[in-house]
Amino acid sequence: MARRVVSAGLSFAVAVPGLAACFAESSPNNAVKEFLVGWQTGDYxxxxxxxxxxxxxxxxxxxxxxxxxxxxxxxxxxxxxxxxGDTADAKFHVEVDLGDNSPLWQYDNDLPLHLVDGEWKVRWSPSVIHPELRAGQRFAVDATSEGRQPILDRNGDPLQEEATLYVAGVVPATLKDRETLCEQLFQLTGFAQDRLLSRIVSAPPQSFVPLVTFGRAKYAQLRDRLEGITGLQIDKKQQPVAPGQPTEIIGKVGAITAESEQQLGGPQRAGDTLGQDGLQKAYQDQLTGSTGTRVITYDLKTGGQVAELAKWEGRLNTSVKTTLDKRVQRAADAAVGGSVPALLVAVGTGSGDILAVGSREFRQERDALAGRFPPGTTFSVVAAEGLIEAGVDPKQKVPCPADRTVGGARFQQAAGPSGTAPTITGDFAQGCVTALAALARRVEGDALARSATRFGIGVDWSLPLRSYSGSVPRARDDAAKARIITGQTVRVSPLSMALVAGAVASGTWRPPTLVTAPSAPDLTSEVAPVTPPKPVPLDPGVLGKLRSLMRAGVTAGPASAAAVPGDQVYGVVSAVSYTEKKRQRTLSWFVGWRDGVAVAVLAETPNPAVPAQMAGQFFRGLPPAS
Known part of the structure; x- marks a missing residue:
C-alpha cells in the first residue's frame, strides 16, 4: 500500500522521451518544449x-x-x-499521479500553436490542460470509501461492538480562511498542514471532506478546542471497532494519527481507522477496502458538477470470517475468570479450527498462540506414540520412585501412583516423572523426533498472527531422551498442545486455522504467509492405546477434576518448574478433549488440579453439540 509520492524537487524531472533532442531547428518545437517542461517542472x-x-x-x-x-x-x-503554414499541432500524452494510493490518470491531448509576430505560441485555452476543461470550470478529485467491515465468528456473529468515531472535516465552499483552519488543526493533531490544505483544495467544493478522525477519549479531550476552529464540522459515525473477546486476537482499532499517516504514506481515505494489532491489523486492507476515485470538473459559479473525466472503482471492503465461536469463547472466559493467571485454547478435534482463546494475566497472541513453555509430562502424550511404536506395552509395570537417575540426569517425583507396582498407564495418568524418564532406554531419539513431527511440533503453520508450533532438541543419550519424554527440554505453545489432544481425539493431526475468508492476509500482516502443512493420520494400532492412556488420566489421576458427569472426558495433567530470564516459574497443564473440542489449559500454579478444574468448568459451559 505504498503511496506514490514524489517530492516537489523530484516529481517534475523531465520524463519526455527525446523531448530535448528533437528541438534543434527553428520551428514550433521550442515553444512546445518550453511550455511542457515549464509546466512539468513547476516553472509556470x-x-x-x-x-x-x-x-x-x-x-x-x-x-x-x-x-x-x-x-x-x-x-x-x-x-x-x-x-x-503558420499553425501547428502537438499531440502529447499526460500522466497525472494523483498520490495517496490513488491511480495514475492518463489521457491524450492536443497542443495548438500559431505564429504571433514571428514567434510560435501555444494557443491558450483551458482545454490545453484537458480537452474537456472549459473557462469557468475547475478540477476536483472525489474520493469515497465504505468504512470498516466487521470481523465475524464462525456463525457470522460480529466479534466487536459498534463504537462512535468523531470525524472532523470541512465543506470547502463554506470556508473563509482554510489556511488558518489547517494551521489550527495541525497544532492540535500534528497532521501536516500542507496535506490538510491539499485535501481541501482538491475536493469537490460542496462535499464534506473528512480530515481527522478521533476516538471517544481523544475527542472528549480536544472537543472545546475543536469547536473553536471556525469552519470545522464534526460528523459522528458508527464503526465496528470495539473488540469483544478474545480482544487481543481480534485486535484494537484506532483513528489515524499523524504518525500512522506517515507510515501509510498519506491520508487514509479508505476508512479513517487503522487496525493496531491482532486480526484488525493483519487484515486492515480487506476490512477497509480501497478508495474509489473520480476526477471531475465543477462549475466555479454554481459549484455543480459538469463532467466526470475518469473513474476508478475502489476495491470492496469485506468482512473477515474466523473459526472462533462466541459461545465457546464465553465458556473459555468463564473458566479462566478466577484469581489464578491462566490460558485456555480450544480447537475443533476434527478440523484444527481455533474456537476460543481465554486468558487471565497472560497475553492471547504472544502466550496462547506463540508462547514457548515446557509442557512437563503432558508431552508424554506425544512421546507415548513413539514408545508404543517401539514396542512398549502400556500394561507393563514400571515403579514410580521418588528419585531416579537416568543417564546421569536426576529426576524427582513428589508423589507416585498408589500401589507397589503401577503400570505405565498409571504412571502416565499420574504424570510420574521418574517412571516416564525410565522409559528413555526403550526408544531411540529419532523415534521421539518423528513422533513430535507427526503431532505438528516444529512444523511451519500458516496463521495470520504470530504462533509457535514447538521445538524438540536432538536426543544424543538417555538423559536427553528422558528430559524430552518428561517435557523438560521441549518447548510448546498452548495452541500446539491443544492440537495434540485434537489429533488423538480424531485420529489425525491437523494444522490450526483461524481465518476462513479471505484466504490470506494482505501485506500489512507481520507474518509471512506459508503453505499450510498437510494433515497427518496417526497409526490406528497406536491410537487406541493413546486414547486409553488419556482416558485413564481423567478416571484414575489428578486430571479427574476435569470430569463431566455422564460424559467421557480425556486428558492428562502435569506440573513443571523451570527458569525463565533468571526467574523461577511453576506452571501446570491440562491437555485433553471432550465431545469434539480439544483444549490446552495452562495455569501459573504448582497444583495441576487447578487447570483440570478449569477444563471441567469449560466443558460444562460448552453449548450442546449440534
Whole structure:
C-alpha cells in the first residue's frame, strides 16, 4: 500500500522521451518544449510565456490544475508534431499521479500553436490542460470509501461492538480562511498542514471532506478546542471497532494519527481507522477496502458538477470470517475468570479450527498462540506414540520412585501412583516423572523426533498472527531422551498442545486455522504467509492405546477434576518448574478433549488440579453439540 509520492524537487524531472533532442531547428518545437517542461517542472511563468494568453492568468491556471488534482507529479511525452503554414499541432500524452494510493490518470491531448509576430505560441485555452476543461470550470478529485467491515465468528456473529468515531472535516465552499483552519488543526493533531490544505483544495467544493478522525477519549479531550476552529464540522459515525473477546486476537482499532499517516504514506481515505494489532491489523486492507476515485470538473459559479473525466472503482471492503465461536469463547472466559493467571485454547478435534482463546494475566497472541513453555509430562502424550511404536506395552509395570537417575540426569517425583507396582498407564495418568524418564532406554531419539513431527511440533503453520508450533532438541543419550519424554527440554505453545489432544481425539493431526475468508492476509500482516502443512493420520494400532492412556488420566489421576458427569472426558495433567530470564516459574497443564473440542489449559500454579478444574468448568459451559 505504498503511496506514490514524489517530492516537489523530484516529481517534475523531465520524463519526455527525446523531448530535448528533437528541438534543434527553428520551428514550433521550442515553444512546445518550453511550455511542457515549464509546466512539468513547476516553472509556470516560463510555460505561460510560450502561450498567447495573459502570463499571470495562464501560470495560475496551470498551477491550480495541479493543486486541484492534488497531484504528486504531472509528466508529459510528446507523441507527434505537425506544422501547416503558420499553425501547428502537438499531440502529447499526460500522466497525472494523483498520490495517496490513488491511480495514475492518463489521457491524450492536443497542443495548438500559431505564429504571433514571428514567434510560435501555444494557443491558450483551458482545454490545453484537458480537452474537456472549459473557462469557468475547475478540477476536483472525489474520493469515497465504505468504512470498516466487521470481523465475524464462525456463525457470522460480529466479534466487536459498534463504537462512535468523531470525524472532523470541512465543506470547502463554506470556508473563509482554510489556511488558518489547517494551521489550527495541525497544532492540535500534528497532521501536516500542507496535506490538510491539499485535501481541501482538491475536493469537490460542496462535499464534506473528512480530515481527522478521533476516538471517544481523544475527542472528549480536544472537543472545546475543536469547536473553536471556525469552519470545522464534526460528523459522528458508527464503526465496528470495539473488540469483544478474545480482544487481543481480534485486535484494537484506532483513528489515524499523524504518525500512522506517515507510515501509510498519506491520508487514509479508505476508512479513517487503522487496525493496531491482532486480526484488525493483519487484515486492515480487506476490512477497509480501497478508495474509489473520480476526477471531475465543477462549475466555479454554481459549484455543480459538469463532467466526470475518469473513474476508478475502489476495491470492496469485506468482512473477515474466523473459526472462533462466541459461545465457546464465553465458556473459555468463564473458566479462566478466577484469581489464578491462566490460558485456555480450544480447537475443533476434527478440523484444527481455533474456537476460543481465554486468558487471565497472560497475553492471547504472544502466550496462547506463540508462547514457548515446557509442557512437563503432558508431552508424554506425544512421546507415548513413539514408545508404543517401539514396542512398549502400556500394561507393563514400571515403579514410580521418588528419585531416579537416568543417564546421569536426576529426576524427582513428589508423589507416585498408589500401589507397589503401577503400570505405565498409571504412571502416565499420574504424570510420574521418574517412571516416564525410565522409559528413555526403550526408544531411540529419532523415534521421539518423528513422533513430535507427526503431532505438528516444529512444523511451519500458516496463521495470520504470530504462533509457535514447538521445538524438540536432538536426543544424543538417555538423559536427553528422558528430559524430552518428561517435557523438560521441549518447548510448546498452548495452541500446539491443544492440537495434540485434537489429533488423538480424531485420529489425525491437523494444522490450526483461524481465518476462513479471505484466504490470506494482505501485506500489512507481520507474518509471512506459508503453505499450510498437510494433515497427518496417526497409526490406528497406536491410537487406541493413546486414547486409553488419556482416558485413564481423567478416571484414575489428578486430571479427574476435569470430569463431566455422564460424559467421557480425556486428558492428562502435569506440573513443571523451570527458569525463565533468571526467574523461577511453576506452571501446570491440562491437555485433553471432550465431545469434539480439544483444549490446552495452562495455569501459573504448582497444583495441576487447578487447570483440570478449569477444563471441567469449560466443558460444562460448552453449548450442546449440534
Amino acid at each position: 511563468t516560463a510555460a505561460a510565456r510560450r502561450t498567447d494568453g495573459d502570463v499571470r492568468e495562464v501560470g495560475q491556471a496551470l498551477e491550480n490544475a495541479g493543486l486541484q488534482l492534488d497531484a504528486a507529479s504531472i509528466r508529459f511525452s510528446l507523441q507527434k508534431l505537425t506544422t501547416t
